[in-house]
Amino acid sequence: MTYCVGMLLKEGLVLLSDTRTNAGLDNISVYRKMFTFEEPGERVIVMLTAGNLSVTQTTLARLNEAIDDPEATLDTSIMQADSMLDVATITGEMLSRVTAETQARMDRMNQAATASMIVAGQRKGGRMRLFLIYPEGNFIEATEDTPYLQIGEHKYGKPILDRVITANTPLDEARKAVLLSMDSTLRSNLSVGMPLDMAIIETNALRVSEYRRIEANDEEFAAMSAAWSQALRDAFAQIA
16 A cells, blocks of 8 residues: 645645555565656656556556657647646546456456546646545545645645645645654554655656655654654643
8 A cells, every 4th residue: 555645735735655565474675656757847747656556657647658659739748738637537537447357357356556646737827736546536626724735644744734724724734744744653553664765846847846755774764753753742742
């Protein structure tokens, strides 16, 4: 499994994913779950993936093929699409198609093959947008009332986001909240693991403003985790 989260704030987008993929306790691997598509000054798109690795890898491979196709059009290439809504539509249709094809083969073995994605970004002249795409290809969009979306093992990291994050949260505070959300998930679920990938896209930057790979021995992340644990213990002790 995995855990991915995206935040849509007035100052920009904050996106974080883990990299663990497991097919049983003795078959654990590291695979990137964050993928970036950029034409600086024109558009920036970041995708996060969760679920069946075959489905997500095939979907991304076909999206990349469509980008490179000399006959690509507004309706087939996410790098030519008129809006982020069209990007989400193209991605959803591709995910749905790949899911159906893969499931047809998996049905013979009574196994399921589903995946979901988060698609975020901005096109020149448009606003920043954040979508959660379901296996069937339909999607929902983040709003000012619900400024973050999650996929994968989301329940452990959700409480802190519910209490802290609003559309007005500054990027520095959002960065801290999303990392603590991941820390809570790492502590409670072995199917989520390091390293982590984090991307920040400032509003109207039309490029990835900051990218960071956080390894298991990252001192800054370890210090934040320890401080959060101590703060929770202190708060618990103070409650009568």
